[in-house]
Amino acid sequence: MAAVATSLRLFSTTNDPILRRKPNFSTTIPSAFSVSSNSYSINSNASLSFIAPLEAILFDIDGTLCDSDPLHFYAFRDMLQEIGFNNGSPIDEEFFINNISGKHNEELCNVLLPEWEVEKAMKFMVDKEALFRRLAAEQLEPISGLEKLCKWVEDLGLKRAAVTNAPRSNAELLISMLKLEDFFEVIVLAEECARAKPFPDPYLKALNALQISPNHTFVFEDSVSGIKAANGAGMPAVGMASRNPEQMLLDAGATFVIKDYNDPKLWENLEEIVQQKLPL
Structure with missing residues (x-):
C-alpha cells in the first residue's frame, strides 16, 4: 500500500481528473485542514446549484453504493x-x-x-x-442507477472518493464486488482517522487527498452520522433513503433525499449544476 505522502503527491501534481489507478487507502488526517468538532445543517433550499462549478463527488459505501x-x-x-x-x-x-x-x-x-x-x-x-x-x-446488490451515475461522473472528469466508517476488509470487499476499484481515486477509512463519522475528519481527509474545495463538492450519504460528518466538513449531502426514513435524513441536514440514483430529483440537480458552469 502506498504511503500517504505518495498518494497526496499523486493528486497535487497532475491536472488529469481521471486517474486510472487502484484506489489509495489514506491513513492519517492531514494537518492542512483544521477539524471542527461541530456539525451543522447546510440544507440549501433543496438544491445543489450553489456549489457550481462541480469539482468532485464523495460517496459513503454501505447503504449508499450498495444495499448492504x-x-x-x-x-x-x-x-x-x-x-x-x-x-x-x-x-x-x-x-x-x-x-x-x-x-x-x-x-x-x-x-x-x-x-x-x-x-x-x-x-x-x-x-x-x-x-x-x-x-x-x-x-450484495448495487443501488439502482449506480452504473449510470458513475459513467456521468467519469464523462465529466470529476474527482471522486469513497469515505466510510466500515472496516478495511468490508470496504475492500464491497468496492471489489461493485467493480469500482478503478473508479475511486481515494478511499478513506474512518477507522484510520482520529475520529469517525459523525465527526468531519474522514471527509476533511478526502478533501485534502483529492486537493479539492468543499465549496464545489457534495456527498452521497445514507445515515444521520454521515450527513452530519459531510456538513461538518463544509459540504452539502444528498441523502439516500434506501432504508433510513427520509425525514430523519432531512432533519440531519440533507439538502434533499433520493430513493436511488435514477431519482429525477437528483438528475434535475446535476443538470442544473452543469448548466451553471456553461458560459452565457
Missing part, C-alpha cells in the same frame, strides 16, 4: 440474539435504524455491549463483520 444495510441487520440480529441481548428477543429494523445504522464499531461496543470488556466487545464486532462479509458475498 439489510445484511448488517441480519448479522446483528442473529448474533445479538445468540448472546441473549434484549432477553433473547431479536432486534427489529426500527432498533437497527435508531441505534446501529451509520455508527462505527467502537461506538457500537458502548451502545450494545456497555458492560463487556473492550476486547470481548470488539471480538464480537469482528465476528459480526465476518458474518456480514459472508452474506454480502452471496447477496
Whole structure:
C-alpha cells in the first residue's frame, strides 16, 4: 500500500481528473485542514446549484453504493440474539435504524455491549463483520442507477472518493464486488482517522487527498452520522433513503433525499449544476 505522502503527491501534481489507478487507502488526517468538532445543517433550499462549478463527488459505501444495510441487520440480529441481548428477543429494523445504522464499531461496543470488556466487545464486532462479509458475498446488490451515475461522473472528469466508517476488509470487499476499484481515486477509512463519522475528519481527509474545495463538492450519504460528518466538513449531502426514513435524513441536514440514483430529483440537480458552469 502506498504511503500517504505518495498518494497526496499523486493528486497535487497532475491536472488529469481521471486517474486510472487502484484506489489509495489514506491513513492519517492531514494537518492542512483544521477539524471542527461541530456539525451543522447546510440544507440549501433543496438544491445543489450553489456549489457550481462541480469539482468532485464523495460517496459513503454501505447503504449508499450498495444495499448492504439489510445484511448488517441480519448479522446483528442473529448474533445479538445468540448472546441473549434484549432477553433473547431479536432486534427489529426500527432498533437497527435508531441505534446501529451509520455508527462505527467502537461506538457500537458502548451502545450494545456497555458492560463487556473492550476486547470481548470488539471480538464480537469482528465476528459480526465476518458474518456480514459472508452474506454480502452471496447477496450484495448495487443501488439502482449506480452504473449510470458513475459513467456521468467519469464523462465529466470529476474527482471522486469513497469515505466510510466500515472496516478495511468490508470496504475492500464491497468496492471489489461493485467493480469500482478503478473508479475511486481515494478511499478513506474512518477507522484510520482520529475520529469517525459523525465527526468531519474522514471527509476533511478526502478533501485534502483529492486537493479539492468543499465549496464545489457534495456527498452521497445514507445515515444521520454521515450527513452530519459531510456538513461538518463544509459540504452539502444528498441523502439516500434506501432504508433510513427520509425525514430523519432531512432533519440531519440533507439538502434533499433520493430513493436511488435514477431519482429525477437528483438528475434535475446535476443538470442544473452543469448548466451553471456553461458560459452565457
